[in-house]
Amino acid sequence: MSGPMHGIRVVELGLWVAGPACGGILADWGAEVIKIEPHEGDPFRGLGWLYGDDVNPPFELDNRGKSSLALNLRTEAGLEVMHRLLKEADVFLTNYRPGGLQRLGLDYETLGSRYSRLVYASVTGMSLRGDEADRQAYDLGAFWSRSGLAHALSSGGDTPPVQRGGMGDHMTGLAAAAGVSAALFHREKTGQGQLVEASLMRTGTYMLGWDHNVTATSGEDVVVRSRDEQPNPLINCYRCADGKWLWMLGLEGERHWPQVVDALEVDGWLNDQRFLTIESRMENTAALTAEIDAVLATKEREEWGRIFDAKNVWWAPVQSSLELLHDPQSRAAGCWIQVPTGDGETVEMVASPVDFSKTDWAARSAAPLLGEHTELVLLELGFDWVEIEDLKDLGAIP
Numbered sequence: 001m002s003g004p005m006h007g008i009r010v011v012e013l014g015l016w017v018a019g020p021a022c023g024g025i026l027a028d029w030g031a032e033v034i035k036i037e038p039h040e041g042d043p044f045r046g047l048g049w050l051y052g053d054d055v056n057p058p059f060e061l062d063n064r065g066k067s068s069l070a071l072n073l074r075t076e077a078g079l080e081v082m083h084r085l086l087k088e089a090d091v092f093l094t095n096y097r098p099g100g101l102q103r104l105g106l107d108y109e110t111l112g113s114r115y116s117r118l119v120y121a122s123v124t125g126m127s128l129r130g131d132e133a134d135r136q137a138y139d140l141g142a143f144w145s146r147s148g149l150a151h152a153l154s155s156g157g158d159t160p161p162v163q164r165g166g167m168g169d170h171m172t173g174l175a176a177a178a179g180v181s182a183a184l185f186h187r188e189k190t191g192q193g194q195l196v197e198a199s200l201m202r203t204g205t206y207m208l209g210w211d212h213n214v215t216a217t218s219g220e221d222v223v224v225r226s227r228d229e230q231p232n233p234l235i236n237c238y239r240c241a242d243g244k245w246l247w248m249l250g251l252e253g254e255r256h257w258p259q260v261v262d263a264l265e266v267d268g269w270l271n272d273q274r275f276l277t278i279e280s281r282m283e284n285t286a287a288l289t290a291e292i293d294a295v296l297a298t299k300e301r302e303e304w305g306r307i308f309d310a311k312n313v314w315w316a317p318v319q320s321s322l323e324l325l326h327d328p329q330s331r332a333a334g335c336w337i338q339v340p341t342g343d344g345e346t347v348e349m350v351a352s353p354v355d356f357s358k359t360d361w362a363a364r365s366a367a368p369l370l371g372e373h374t375e376l377v378l379l380e381l382g383f384d385w386v387e388i389e390d391l392k393d394l395g396a397i398p
Contacts, residue, residue, distance in 0.1 A: 003030025003361030008184065010034065010091040011082075012066070013073075013106070015042045017166045018139065018200060019095025019123045020062045021173025026091070026180065027065035028352040029361050034085065034377055035066045038073075039398045041370040056367075058166060061350055062173075063367035064339055069378075070371030070398050073104055077396035082106070084381050086115055091180055095123040099134045108195045118193040119183040123176050127199045139200050143168025147204025152211055155226040172203040174353065228286045232278070234260055237318060238292055240301040248292075249314035253278040256314065263311035264295045339363040371398055 008031040012023040020035070020042070027033040035042070044063075048056035069085075072078040086092055092111060094101060101107045108120045108128075122128055125137025137146075140163055144150050149168075150160040179196035187193055205212055211222040230236050234250025234257065250256030257278075261269050269275050269291075274284040281288055296304060301317060308315045317323070324330050334355060338346035342365060349363070374397050378388050391397045 002359070003028065004356055004359040005029040005031035006359070008032070008090045009088060010093055011036065011085050011089045013082075013092070013094040013096055014123075015095065016044045016138070017058075017062060017169035018125075018172045018176075019093055020044065021166070021170050022121065022123060022176040022180070022198075023066060023093055023173075024062040024064065025173060025177040025352045025354075026093075028363055029177075029354075029356075030359070031091075033066040034373075035063065035068045035368065036071050036073075036082065036085075037068055037370060039070050039371075041070075045370065057349075060339075060347075060367045062166075064349065065364045066368055067373035067377055068368035068371055069374045071374075072396050073106075075394055075396045077391055077394040079104065081378070081381075081391065081396060083114075085377075086111065086118065088381070089115075089118060090184065091119045091121055093121040093123070093176070093180070097134050098122075098124065098128050112193065112195065116193060117187060117191065119180055119187060119196060120193065121176055121180050121183075121196045122198070123172060124197070124199045126201050128197055137200055139163070139166065139168030139172070142200035143172065143204035147201050148208050148212065149204055152208055152222070152224055154224060156224040156229070158226070168200050168204055171207060172198050172200050175203050175206075228289045230285055230289070231282045233281060233285050233288045233292060236289060236292075238296040240296055240304055241298060242300040242302075244301040245318035246296075246301055246304060247316045247318055249316060253281065257281075259311050259313050263307050263313045264292070266291075266295060337363050339366055341366050374398070 005026055008026070010023060010026050010031050010033040012019065012033055013036045014020040014023060023033045023035065042059075042063075044059050045056065047058060048054065051057060071081055073082060092106075094106070096106075098107065108122065111118060111120055124133070125142040126132045126135050144163040144167070145160075150163070154160045176196065176198040179198055183194050183196045214220075214222055225231075227236060232250065232253045234248050234253050237245050237247045239245050248260070250260060254277075258270075261267060273280070275281050275288055299307075305315065305317065307313075319327065324335070330336065334351055336348050337351040339349045340363070341347050347366070351363075352361075355361075375388055378391070378397075383391070388397070
């Protein structure tokens, strides 16, 4: 085991994505993560029908490197096993809804009073507080829809865009992993655990923080602009002759304007009254966007890329998933890792997004089979085989 979380034991009672995403990051960082699943398994496992051939790449990403213990928490014996685990744990991570946890006696008030050193990481949709704490959410509800992201990206009246799977879950899982790290640092100094809370709604609000901070300070709603209404047309997307898109990155409009004019070979724009200043370009943004569209439509993206690089015009290609996979810079940036599959082979997967210079991490294994480590974990907790058979008879384990 390697990574900065080596020696930390995490008990994860999670399902679907946001909670397990946090556990997956902590496992990548070296923590021992024990995934507690009902006998029927995390419902996330059932998403494999989308991909065929008995593979489930999204589940693998968020659950690699963990152990799986199948446990029926609706039995007294199952809860007893859970408490044996929590007694030895550093972190309890869950994204079960608050009401369900309370009924099981696994809420923070109960566990915090019983295990003073335990870091309790709560990942929710709507928060632990408020009248809607138990409301169904998923990231599509609490993160994408309710926090304003879908509206902000709908280009002023267009149909709201469809979110790709797990976007809000992964950002919230990353926030929770940061919170767990801070709480463990605090415990190192004080000996005391605490509650760490991250919610999909809170993360979505923070991600759109520029807009929401304007609204919070002004009391006015933010104007959502379409592509041809952008204040600065030099930071916008454009389609090239081959149908591929690029994004111009001229955030400092005045600074980048001469290079763009030079690269596009439209010197007349320097004397065009509509485009003389950044203010006039904003006033005539639709016209300038249309003119840039017309120029960029004359060459393929690869050719524009060479020209822009030579003329110091800042830009980026709008890439598909397959293009990113073959992008040399994605390799240099460490976006991909090889994960052992247990048969001497490895499979390439997406890397979690943080590296460390002194405590390098590595993905240890693929995602576990349902209940794969049940007996092993119980033996490590001090159960003997007679007790394990008793737990089976009681319905606590399969």
